[in-house]
Amino acid sequence: MKQKRLGFLLVVMLGAMLVLGACSSGGSSGGSADEDTITVWTMTPELEDFVKEYEDESGVKVEVQAIPWDNAHDKLLTAVASGKGPDVLQIGTTWVAEFAEAGTFLDLSDYIDEYPNFNPDNFYESAVETTKYDGQTIGIPWYVDTRVLYYRTDLLEEVGYPEGPETWDDVKDAATQLAARGDDQYGIEIPQVDQNFPFMLAWEQGWQYEEGEGAANFEKPGFKEGVELHHTFFEEGMAQLTEGKQLYQAFSDGSKPMFFSGPWEINSINEQIPELEGQWDVHVMPEAENNNSMIGGAHWTVFNNTDKVDQALDFINWMADPETQVAWYDTVTELPANMEAWEDPKLAEDEKISTFGEQLESTQAVPVIPEFETMAQELIDTLEQINRNDADIDEALEEYRNQVSSILSK
Known part of the structure; x- marks a missing residue:
């Protein structure tokens, strides 16, 4: 228990380092210097091939770095400490509070109305709850999980x-x-x-x-x-x-x-x-x-120090689109967070999967x-x-x- 609490305190201290580093360095990130390239950290290696359609549509290259879940926490700590992270990163729902407390994420509250796929009404209410911390919106739901x-x-x-x-x-x-x-x-x-x-x-x-x-x-x-x-x-x-x-x-x-x-x-x-x-x-x-x-899953977030906010948000908007989320379900069978995606026959007509859709209507977020x-x-x-x-x-x-x-x- 003491080790976990010390880990949390370390994150907070590292967050302070991030803020100081941003003030002194102009907020540079560890992402690509090329304006037409964004760097994305994920725990799902299949994303690298999946984003090729987005690259073709947008003209933006997406450099995907797949990180095993076992290593992801420490790698994020290092990014927070150095102020050098990706432009976009995946975060599990149970890590939101810890890393938000450390100032890891850009507050997306002011961008919600600018991107149609960011509308909270698109998603399960309990999933949206896990994107909120201390009055901020730190991410957009990507996929969901329940029991x-x-x-x-x-x-x-x-x-x-x-x-x-x-x-x-x-x-x-x-x-x-x-x-x-x-x-x-x-x-x-x-x-x-x-x-x-x-x-x-x-x-x-x-x-x-x-x-x-x-x-x-x-x-x-x-x-x-x-x-x-x-x-x-x-x-x-x-x-x-x-x-x-x-x-x-x-x-x-x-x-x-x-x-x-x-x-x-x-x-x-x-x-x-x-x-x-x-x-x-x-x-x-x-x-x-x-x-x-329970409601679980993962969100897309924007690293606080990125200088490619517009590109990062456009990528997340594409990933949150119902058609994209159905395609992602086809790829790895992770359940869409966007409720419109559940109208697709691939989900709606599968009796076992549709039971999960029914359960997602009755879920809660852990504190x-x-x-x-x-x-x-x-x-x-x-x-x-x-x-x-x-x-x-x-x-x-x-x-x-x-x-x-x-x-x-x-």
Whole structure:
């Protein structure tokens, strides 16, 4: 926890260096000196070939540098420290607050009306929320991500849910019956290290995080109800606490006939366990007070020190166009952030993908604050104490609130 917080403080200090460097150097960037060339950093290597159409249309050359996700954070820190970065950069939604706090991005607020594809109404509301920080708009949504329930239709039919469970009570009922089949049989796989999942459970119990309330947010009944729901699956043997089989093997042999995941699993299941064709499907998240899932994905942002603002914004406007986003979906199956793109038959007529589109209408953003990832990891540790070490839930949550208070006070 201390290392993560020190990392955040480092970003803030590096941000100050960026501002000073911009004042003394005229704001030069590390992008190409050629006015007809922009430099783009991304974590998706397929972009290099994809942008050739834009180059042909615009006459602007796009130098794409693909950075592995594992290296991206450190590379961005270096760019912030030196003031030498790209003209355009991809940023994951959970990194927005940390790097915005450091002054990494150009505020796009004054440019929204100049570019038709920047209109916030084009995008899912929760995706737009993750582009906002401290009154600024730091990016434009590129692609989105969320979670739904994957389930074995044949096995769920046997316990009375052929179309999948609608509510969390349905999930518990189905999982209880499925876990009763015998040794090493479970009803569901519950994520134990996904930082977003516990917050999803709390949202679905009606919990909301209010930034000004700090640690008091975690005294609200809905948050405890989400923690209790998470624990119930392990306490009652519906989910496996230990690692167990590889997930695709467990899904294939039916020992774990339900799990939660994102859209990439559709192709993975089709490719890795093709024998399951016709025996599985996806369903929107189970409902309690609501069925809100997380919103993830990535945005396009402009590096604060670039001297090619117009070129950078024109490129982002092209990437945000619904036709471009459908073409990008065709390339890497990442879900469009632009809602108009979902009218294309490639998405609208694919039953599994359209379920993700339905779920995207019921999503929430995690708190856009620099401390979120540290708070979320602390919650994962708290759940481990509850699920593995039988810690009392009330006592564990009291300790969690103390940890959150400490995190937010630094």
